[in-house]
Amino acid sequence: MQTIKYPSRETWKSILARPAFDHTKLFDTVRNILDNVRQRGDSALKEYTLQFDKVEISELQVTQQEFADAEKLISEPLKQAIEMARRNIWKFHSEQQKEYRQIETHPGVVCWQKAVPIEKVGLYIPGGTAPLFSTVLMLAIPANIAECQEIILCTPPGKDGRVHPAVLYAAQVAGVHKVFKVGGTQAIAAMAYGTESIPKVYKIFGPGNQYVTAAKQLVSLKEVAIDMPAGPSEVEVLADETARPEFVAADMLSQAEHGADSQSVLITTCEQLADEVQEQVNLQLEQLPRKELTAKSLANSKIIVVKSLEEAIALTNEYAPEHLIVSTRCYNEVADNVINAGSVFLGHYTPESAGDYASGTNHTLPTNGYAKAYSGVNLDSFMRKITFQHITREGLDGLSNAITIMAENEALQAHSNAVKIRLQHDETEE
Amino acid sequence: MQTIKYPSRETWKSILARPAFDHTKLFDTVRNILDNVRQRGDSALKEYTLQFDKVEISELQVTQQEFADAEKLISEPLKQAIEMARRNIWKFHSEQQKEYRQIETHPGVVCWQKAVPIEKVGLYIPGGTAPLFSTVLMLAIPANIAECQEIILCTPPGKDGRVHPAVLYAAQVAGVHKVFKVGGTQAIAAMAYGTESIPKVYKIFGPGNQYVTAAKQLVSLKEVAIDMPAGPSEVEVLADETARPEFVAADMLSQAEHGADSQSVLITTCEQLADEVQEQVNLQLEQLPRKELTAKSLANSKIIVVKSLEEAIALTNEYAPEHLIVSTRCYNEVADNVINAGSVFLGHYTPESAGDYASGTNHTLPTNGYAKAYSGVNLDSFMRKITFQHITREGLDGLSNAITIMAENEALQAHSNAVKIRLQHDETEE
Numbered sequence: 048m049q050t051i052k053y054p055s056r057e058t059w060k061s062i063l064a065r066p067a068f069d070h071t072k073l074f075d076t077v078r079n080i081l082d083n084v085r086q087r088g089d090s091a092l093k094e095y096t097l098q099f100d101k102v103e104i105s106e107l108q109v110t111q112q113e114f115a116d117a118e119k120l121i122s123e124p125l126k127q128a129i130e131m132a133r134r135n136i137w138k139f140h141s142e143q144q145k146e147y148r149q150i151e152t153h154p155g156v157v158c159w160q161k162a163v164p165i166e167k168v169g170l171y172i173p174g175g176t177a178p179l180f181s182t183v184l185m186l187a188i189p190a191n192i193a194e195c196q197e198i199i200l201c202t203p204p205g206k207d208g209r210v211h212p213a214v215l216y217a218a219q220v221a222g223v224h225k226v227f228k229v230g231g232t233q234a235i236a237a238m239a240y241g242t243e244s245i246p247k248v249y250k251i252f253g254p255g256n257q258y259v260t261a262a263k264q265l266v267s268l269k270e271v272a273i274d275m276p277a278g279p280s281e282v283e284v285l286a287d288e289t290a291r292p293e294f295v296a297a298d299m300l301s302q303a304e305h306g307a308d309s310q311s312v313l314i315t316t317c318e319q320l321a322d323e324v325q326e327q328v329n330l331q332l333e334q335l336p337r338k339e340l341t342a343k344s345l346a347n348s349k350i351i352v353v354k355s356l357e358e359a360i361a362l363t364n365e366y367a368p369e370h371l372i373v374s375t376r377c378y379n380e381v382a383d384n385v386i387n388a389g390s391v392f393l394g395h396y397t398p399e400s401a402g403d404y405a406s407g408t409n410h411t412l413p414t415n416g417y418a419k420a421y422s423g424v425n426l427d428s429f430m431r432k433i434t435f436q437h438i439t440r441e442g443l444d445g446l447s448n449a450i451t452i453m454a455e456n457e458a459l460q461a462h463s464n465a466v467k468i469r470l471q472h473d474e475t476e477e
Numbered sequence: 478m479q480t481i482k483y484p485s486r487e488t489w490k491s492i493l494a495r496p497a498f499d500h501t502k503l504f505d506t507v508r509n510i511l512d513n514v515r516q517r518g519d520s521a522l523k524e525y526t527l528q529f530d531k532v533e534i535s536e537l538q539v540t541q542q543e544f545a546d547a548e549k550l551i552s553e554p555l556k557q558a559i560e561m562a563r564r565n566i567w568k569f570h571s572e573q574q575k576e577y578r579q580i581e582t583h584p585g586v587v588c589w590q591k592a593v594p595i596e597k598v599g600l601y602i603p604g605g606t607a608p609l610f611s612t613v614l615m616l617a618i619p620a621n622i623a624e625c626q627e628i629i630l631c632t633p634p635g636k637d638g639r640v641h642p643a644v645l646y647a648a649q650v651a652g653v654h655k656v657f658k659v660g661g662t663q664a665i666a667a668m669a670y671g672t673e674s675i676p677k678v679y680k681i682f683g684p685g686n687q688y689v690t691a692a693k694q695l696v697s698l699k700e701v702a703i704d705m706p707a708g709p710s711e712v713e714v715l716a717d718e719t720a721r722p723e724f725v726a727a728d729m730l731s732q733a734e735h736g737a738d739s740q741s742v743l744i745t746t747c748e749q750l751a752d753e754v755q756e757q758v759n760l761q762l763e764q765l766p767r768k769e770l771t772a773k774s775l776a777n778s779k780i781i782v783v784k785s786l787e788e789a790i791a792l793t794n795e796y797a798p799e800h801l802i803v804s805t806r807c808y809n810e811v812a813d814n815v816i817n818a819g820s821v822f823l824g825h826y827t828p829e830s831a832g833d834y835a836s837g838t839n840h841t842l843p844t845n846g847y848a849k850a851y852s853g854v855n856l857d858s859f860m861r862k863i864t865f866q867h868i869t870r871e872g873l874d875g876l877s878n879a880i881t882i883m884a885e886n887e888a889l890q891a892h893s894n895a896v897k898i899r900l901q902h903d904e905t906e907e
Contacts, residue, residue: 181887300895431848
């Protein structure tokens with residue numbers, strides 16, 4: 048990890064630059080797969096699964112028997128852990144429901160919003176030896192609270208043609224309706240266009256590698272909405288002299304173990320802490336099973352020493368971290384001044400991994416500085432707001448001058464006529 | 478207008494197909510302009526303004542004097558109309574603020590959301606002889622309620638080098654901070670990347686032609702968020718035998734006058750109404766100043782007669798119209814069953830043009846079926862939700878099994894360590 052002491056404001060931008068990857072470079076490769084799935088449906092999916100996942104799949108949809116088999120493979124402690132996470136995630140996301148009131152904006156003019164679930168949503172879960180069953184919970188639980196009618200999940204099969212049991216168990220617990228054994232770009236294509244087996248959805252959620260990210264971007268241009276643009280995961284720890292170096296080091300390592308392109312940043316007002324964290328990172332790294340990968344990602348990571356807490360907060364808002372751990376004495380005051388971040392963890396006993404799994408908050412969050420414009424996944428991500436209005440004849444009369452004058456000034460005579468023709472009409476026939 | 482009577486369900490998809498335009502075909506042209514502005518800033522903007530808008534601009538930013546001049550050109554009735562619209566839009570969007578409560582998801586684990594404004598937003602308003610000053614209100618008012626710190630607006634200058642006075646007046650009234658005389662792809666580039674004069678923003682809003690749409694799509698892949706994908710404007714009238722043919726015809730014409738690619742659809746349970754509306758459309762069309770353009774767009778428009786109100790509603794939800802006018806006896810029951818629409822106008826005295834200008838609802842809405850996944854612009858469009866959490870040592874203890882078991886099952890040992898190291902720590906030092 049590089050340590051940067053007291054950088055001047057002009058250097059902030061370059062110091063905070065993230066390792067860049069241009070997904071648009073993959074568009075040509077990805078577009079071929081998308082087009083092929085769009086045209087040839089299931090048979091293209093099966094060919095790509097053979098090519099990329101090295102397994103022949105006859106039935107794409109996971110059967111009830113496979114769910115039952117999976118459940119048997121899950122230990123009781125893991126089941127209990129998933130249940131606690133499920134309950135807390137459900138609780139936090141349930142509270143995000145909002146009541147919408149009817150507003151009389153003008154006498155006789157009543158307007159309101161109504162939140163409705165997106166009818167069909169698709170969740171993507173990457174494969175691998177340790178698949179992200181926690182992400183299944185994070186996406187499927189709010190989709191269920193929103194009451195989406197069709198919640199499907201695509202995930203690549205292992206070489207044995209099966210889906211990791213923890214993913215299937217989590218899918219069942221969290222209320223996924225159908226699981227399909229298909230991964231990568233081809234899975235995104237299937238959910239965007241629909242195939243014989245896999246229904247088309249209206250919005251796609253979930254993480255993935257660079258091909259999946261590029262595919263989500265491409266289909267989002269026309270066919271389907273996506274949760275948010277993606278980038279490598281990252282954490283920032285904002286710490287003063289009250290922070291424990293061993294806690295800070297553990298938090299930075301927990302981010303770094305995600306992948307070689309992950310980034311951990313410590314911004315601190317305390318030079319001594321900077322040195323001690325460096326020492327602790329080296330010490331704790333030795334014990335990690337993913338030591339090599341983690342070390343690679345630490346090469347992208349930085350310790351930045353600043354003069355004041357105010358400067359630390361300004362630098363944080365400029366960086367807009369996905370995860371922000373605030374390990375300072377007055378963490379509530381820091382929290383009040385955080386403008387750009389995905390999810391914020393306050394105090395010395397609130398590690399990011401609590402929010403990654405079980406505290407109840409969502410872990411699908413804006414990376415790459417996108418927190419400046421995007422929210423993390425929340426209940427609203429699975430809903431839309433429709434506006435409604437009802438106007439009485441008198442109400443329309445009250446608005447008529449405003450509407451007709453504005454419409455005519457925009458040279459839209461027919462807009463004006465739609466009001467005038469109604470008011471010329473015999474009132475008694477309303 | 479084509480009339481289709483009692484179509485079978487299998488034909489719905491083709492009947493409801495919209496005139497398609499593939500914006501990705503413009504990407505190469507647009508990318509050149511984007512790159513040029515990114516590299517050469519203001520001087521590229523001025524060159525493109527000379528090339529496309531046929532005017533030489535020395536200062537891009539509109540001056541106080543120009544605002545003052547514009548105000549003098551606005552008639553008192555138009556000022557009053559704008560004021561009524563402003564008040565109603567403000568009222569409706571103010572009510573969209575939400576209180577966020579702290580939730581104790583587990584003893585000692587407190588989580589909450591906080592809504593924060595997007596710091597910097599950019600609004601795009603197209604030019605032309607009748608520029609959309611109403612859209613200025615629709616975008617700038619919620620941005621102001623959200624308390625965005627920097628609200629800028631780009632719009633092309635006329636051949637006299639000035640911005641239409643109604644746009645400047647509306648910008649002033651609605652609280653836009655800075656207006657710049659630049660349009661088209663080059664304006665989108667300026668707001669996405671920033672130039673010497675124009676600040677980079679985090680989210681871009683507003684309508685535009687196909688080049689502007691393509692440019693917004695391209696920059697949304699990396700640099701900046703956008704309001705939503707765009708397509709031609711459209712209205713559906715859902716009517717039974719209680720609807721007045723002259724009102725329905727006026728509503729369909731008011732949509733059709735927007736542009737040759739606009740679409741008006743009538744779905745009705747009443748064959749007689751279908752014929753009468755056709756007649757009324759022909760009659761009213763004769764009186765319109767934009768008669769030729771409107772006639773072109775009517776060629777895309779359709780009257781569909783169905784057997785029942787249930788079928789009409791199902792067809793509506795499949796179409797997912799931007800604007801839906803419900804001209805039926807029991808419009809509230811229809812409203813309850815509308816799942817996919819942008820904005821819904823209920824009853825015989827609620828024309829779309831009320832919502833376009835002055836009722837208070839927003840007129841920036843999802844077109845092209847995007848209402849299945851997207852909301853129209855509302856207060857939330859200008860905000861993000863950050864999640865916060867605070868956990869006590871006891872709270873972390875309560876979650877620790879769940880976190881460590883799940884993390885270890887995802888092969889993320891360092892995630893588990895971040896919890897364990899805290900709980901090994903001497904409790905008294907918290």
